[in-house]
Amino acid sequence: MFNQLLLNSLIVASVYTLVAVSFAIIYSTTRFFHFAHAAVLTAGAYFAYLFHILFGLPLVISIGLAVIFSALLGSLMELCIYRPLRKTNASAMVLLLVSLGIYIVLQNMISMIFGDDTKSIRTGDVVEGINILGARITPIQIFIICSGILLVILVTVFLKRTKTGKAMRAVANDPELADISGINSSRVFLRTFALGSALAGVAGILVALDVDMTPTMGMNALLMGVVAVIIGGAGSIPGVALGALLLALAQNFGVWKISSQWQDTIAFVILLIFLLFRPEGFLGRKVKKATI
Amino acid sequence: MEYFLHILILIGIYTILSISLNLLAGYTGILSVAHAAFYGVGAYVAALMALKLHTPFPLNLFLAIGAATLFGAVVGIPSLRIKDDYFVIATFAFQIITFSLLNNLVSFTGGPMGLPGIPQPVIFGFTVSGHIPFLILTFIFCVLTFWIANRIVASPFGRVLKAIREDEVFAQACGKDVSAYKVTIFMIGAGLAAIAGVLYATYISFIDPTSFTVMESIFIISIVIIGGAGNLWGSVVGAAVLVTLPELLRFVGLPNSVAANIRQILYGGLLVAFMLWRPRGFIGEYAFGRGNKAEGSRQKAA
Amino acid sequence: MKTGTLLSIENLNKHFDGIKALDDFSCSVGRGEILGLIGPNGAGKSTLFNVVTGFIPRDSGAVYLKGQNITGKPPYKITQGGIARTFQNLRLLRQMTVLENVLLSYKNQPGERLGNIFLKRKKSDEVEAVNGVLAMLLLSQAGISSKAHDMASDLSYGEQKLLSVVCCLASGAELLLLDEPVSGLNPVMIDTILALIKKLPEESKTVILIEHNMDAVAEVCSRVIAMDAGQKICEGTPAEVRNDPRVIESYLD
Numbered sequence: 019m020f021n022q023l024l025l026n027s028l029i030v031a032s033v034y035t036l037v038a039v040s041f042a043i044i045y046s047t048t049r050f051f052h053f054a055h056a057a058v059l060t061a062g063a064y065f066a067y068l069f070h071i072l073f074g075l076p077l078v079i080s081i082g083l084a085v086i087f088s089a090l091l092g093s094l095m096e097l098c099i100y101r102p103l104r105k106t107n108a109s110a111m112v113l114l115l116v117s118l119g120i121y122i123v124l125q126n127m128i129s130m131i132f133g134d135d136t137k138s139i140r141t142g143d144v145v146e147g148i149n150i151l152g153a154r155i156t157p158i159q160i161f162i163i164c165s166g167i168l169l170v171i172l173v174t175v176f177l178k179r180t181k182t183g184k185a186m187r188a189v190a191n192d193p194e195l196a197d198i199s200g201i202n203s204s205r206v207f208l209r210t211f212a213l214g215s216a217l218a219g220v221a222g223i224l225v226a227l228d229v230d231m232t233p234t235m236g237m238n239a240l241l242m243g244v245v246a247v248i249i250g251g252a253g254s255i256p257g258v259a260l261g262a263l264l265l266a267l268a269q270n271f272g273v274w275k276i277s278s279q280w281q282d283t284i285a286f287v288i289l290l291i292f293l294l295f296r297p298e299g300f301l302g303r304k305v306k307k308a309t310i
Numbered sequence: 311m312e313y314f315l316h317i318l319i320l321i322g323i324y325t326i327l328s329i330s331l332n333l334l335a336g337y338t339g340i341l342s343v344a345h346a347a348f349y350g351v352g353a354y355v356a357a358l359m360a361l362k363l364h365t366p367f368p369l370n371l372f373l374a375i376g377a378a379t380l381f382g383a384v385v386g387i388p389s390l391r392i393k394d395d396y397f398v399i400a401t402f403a404f405q406i407i408t409f410s411l412l413n414n415l416v417s418f419t420g421g422p423m424g425l426p427g428i429p430q431p432v433i434f435g436f437t438v439s440g441h442i443p444f445l446i447l448t449f450i451f452c453v454l455t456f457w458i459a460n461r462i463v464a465s466p467f468g469r470v471l472k473a474i475r476e477d478e479v480f481a482q483a484c485g486k487d488v489s490a491y492k493v494t495i496f497m498i499g500a501g502l503a504a505i506a507g508v509l510y511a512t513y514i515s516f517i518d519p520t521s522f523t524v525m526e527s528i529f530i531i532s533i534v535i536i537g538g539a540g541n542l543w544g545s546v547v548g549a550a551v552l553v554t555l556p557e558l559l560r561f562v563g564l565p566n567s568v569a570a571n572i573r574q575i576l577y578g579g580l581l582v583a584f585m586l587w588r589p590r591g592f593i594g595e596y597a598f599g600r601g602n603k604a605e606g607s608r609q610k611a612a
Numbered sequence: 613m614k615t616g617t618l619l620s621i622e623n624l625n626k627h628f629d630g631i632k633a634l635d636d637f638s639c640s641v642g643r644g645e646i647l648g649l650i651g652p653n654g655a656g657k658s659t660l661f662n663v664v665t666g667f668i669p670r671d672s673g674a675v676y677l678k679g680q681n682i683t684g685k686p687p688y689k690i691t692q693g694g695i696a697r698t699f700q701n702l703r704l705l706r707q708m709t710v711l712e713n714v715l716l717s718y719k720n721q722p723g724e725r726l727g728n729i730f731l732k733r734k735k736s737d738e739v740e741a742v743n744g745v746l747a748m749l750l751l752s753q754a755g756i757s758s759k760a761h762d763m764a765s766d767l768s769y770g771e772q773k774l775l776s777v778v779c780c781l782a783s784g785a786e787l788l789l790l791d792e793p794v795s796g797l798n799p800v801m802i803d804t805i806l807a808l809i810k811k812l813p814e815e816s817k818t819v820i821l822i823e824h825n826m827d828a829v830a831e832v833c834s835r836v837i838a839m840d841a842g843q844k845i846c847e848g849t850p851a852e853v854r855n856d857p858r859v860i861e862s863y864l865d
Contacts, residue, residue, distance in 0.1 A: 050395060051395055051399065107600065108599055109599045110395040111398060112585060112589075114398055116581070116585045116586070118343075118581075119528075119579070121578075122577070122581075126578070127575065130568050130571045130575075279413075280410065282406060282407075282410055283410045283411075283414075286403040286406050286407050287403075287407065289399070290403050290404070293400050297396055462726075465723045465724075465736065466723030466740060467724050467729055469712060472705075473708070476706070477703055477704075479667070480703040482686075483665070483687060483691060483699070484688075484717045484783065485691035485692045485719055485783060487686075498726075
């Protein structure tokens with residue numbers, strides 16, 4: 019039992035980590051809570067459904083296209099809505115509110131177009147799963163864990179080694195300094211959205227491959243990602259991964275003792291505790307406020 | 311005709327909700343996504359009192375307002391210590407936790423099945439049944455809520471709220487205990503929202519947790535902003551517009567299955583559109599969140 | 613503690629990110645004094661104001677107002693206790709009228725208490741009316757009463773600076789901390805504000821002002837303290853401090 023819980027935590031943590039990293043990249047650079055990210059996540063899964071089930075394209079191609087379209091969707095939001103708003107000096111609170119509006123519109127459009135019932139892109143038979151140390155795990159779940167780890171490593175390398183990645187980190191760390199150093203913030207923001215949204219699309223597809231998709235899947239996943247980011251610390255990928263793992267553990271072991279209906283509550287109580295006592299998370303830096 | 315009266319009653323209920331949130335968000339600049347939670351607490355307390363204890367309506371109303379106000383303190387006091395957009399996240403968390411409580415404490419709240427058969431209000435021996443009496447009752451509470459809110463915003467207390475909205479630091483430097491004001495108005499907003507909850511519960515005679523979700527909170531925020539933040543009449547206008555508009559689409563022949571989706575797309579879309587192009591809303595005094603140069607986003611200390 | 617001492621600052625230390633903003637800073641201010649505080653940018657002058665008025669916590673040291681320890685108290689309590697201040701970046705409520713800005717500054721307004729709005733309405737209204745008269749008086753003394761019902765954003769920069777001083781006066785505070793009250797202003801406005809400041813001791817007010825304009829400082833201040841790198845490097849009359857080699861050197865660095 020313990021091993022199964024541990025394994026489940028690992029699977030869930032992988033998804034949370036991917037969602038959290040995709041969100042954290044955008045949050046640490048643009049400094050606001052882009053809740054519409056949940057819609058991008060959902061859209062990623064539904065794009066895959068569109069291409070694979072409705073258009074009949076091969077799965078791998080469908081996934082590739084879905085990820086590209088997710089990146090496009092996120093970029094469009096930045097170009098058409100967030101950028102104009104930022105020009106009017108809108109506060110982070112306003113951007114958050116608008117992102118909620120965008121989410122509502124998109125989620126309902128997905129509901130209208132595809133219906134509220136559960137859709138699947140899994141066309142194979144239901145697999146029983148392999149036995150590891152007394153716990154069961156399906157091939158897809160192994161794939162999820164591996165993809166999660168791989169993608170996070172790739173993103174970390176990207177941020178550390180590539181020019182764009184370094185520019186993103188510079189803007190995240192010190193926007194004024196980055197500006198003075200000649201970094202084009204607008205371009206960095208756009209690329210950040212593209213990258214983060216692509217990752218969100220992947221996360222959505224991975225979830226769908228494991229447990230199918232519904233129009234509201236994105237918000238559920240994103241909220242857990244947000245909790246992971248806050249308790250782990252936005253500026254640090256290892257921190258985010260740690261936050262995701264801790265959250266997954268707390269939820270899985272928590273519902274072992276208490277009923278699973280309290281899963282969300284556990285997550286949000288943990289979130290509140292961190293917001294109150296350690297808003298920079300485990301490994302984050304304290305962000306300083308404007309001068310008096 | 312009945313349908314028309316029904317719409318008016320709903321407009322009334324949402325007017326009360328948006329006035330109560332306007333006090334927080336429009337006048338004090340506190341953006342809370344937890345308002346549906348207080349709406350729900352009001353509804354559930356009144357419903358449970360009536361169903362389980364068979365206590366009279368005036369007492370249920372009073373206790374519902376009291377419970378919501380207290381709950382407003384429980385949510386407000388810790389949350390208001392948290393800054394800026396993190397505060398919004400905190401209210402988000404409280405909202406979802408409240409929903410979970412309403413949904414999961416089945417023996418207490420009926421869980422997802424809700425509470426059916428809520429009795430109609432009986433005031434001074436007169437049973438409020440039928441659309442016209444209910445409309446009159448709703449109207450009376452609208453006027454009452456408006457009057458209370460107006461007294462507050464037109465007073466020196468209201469002036470401090472507006473000062474907090476624009477520049478908290480300046481308000482502090484003028485000797486105002488900003489935290490106390492914020493918590494106070496948060497609690498008042500919660501208590502007033504409970505009135506709407508009681509009206510809703512006794513009007514529909516059935517409530518379940520799905521009426522009190524985050525989406526509902528965002529709907530109320532939309533009304534405040536689209537109608538006009540910082541103007542009480544804006545809340546009336548906003549409620550009228552956002553309640554009526556989706557209903558009008560019904561006449562255009564939209565299938566029922568997508569009616570709920572269309573409604574949400576409408577207010578979500580309007581919210582984004584207004585924030586982009588007319589943050590002042592229809593008749594607001596305050597362009598929500600715009601150009602607060604004194605506040606500024608997070609920067610390193612000079 | 614000497615009698616007649618209004619404010620006493622003892623061994624204040626404050627650092628940000630490893631930089632010492634206040635380094636064992638001590639001084640005292642007597643009643644009716646106009647004390648000047650000068651120093652190059654980054655010397656710690658505004659930081660001192662922020663610590664004294666409770667907006668920033670100190671690392672160590674204490675601040676006494678009228679013999680009472682006010683160290684670490686929240687800003688609103690310190691204002692209520694008798695200190696009012698202006699801000700370097702000229703904080704004001706620009707979306708409200710000039711009159712409203714002043715009215716906000718009055719202490720002990722019954723109308724600011726929730727219970728009174730509903731239960732003691734007459735009393736609230738009366739005090740509000742009285743404050744309105746007092747506010748117009750202050751505004752006319754400052755020469756901007758004609759703008760009372762204009763938005764604060766419609767005032768010129770100089771008029772806004774005047775307004776911020778008027779707000780301090782409305783609070784009834786005995787000690788005013790003015791952060792660069794005449795910087796960036798034309799000579800006429802400078803004279804107006806300096807004249808206002810000069811009269812304050814007659815009204816039992818004490819002033820500490822931060823300024824870069826040495827002529828202004830020399831004109832109104834009876835005593836000057838020079839700061840650099842968080843430390844007090846010189847104290848004396850304006851002439852003494854102005855000519856002190858350490859002070860001159862601090863500006864050249």
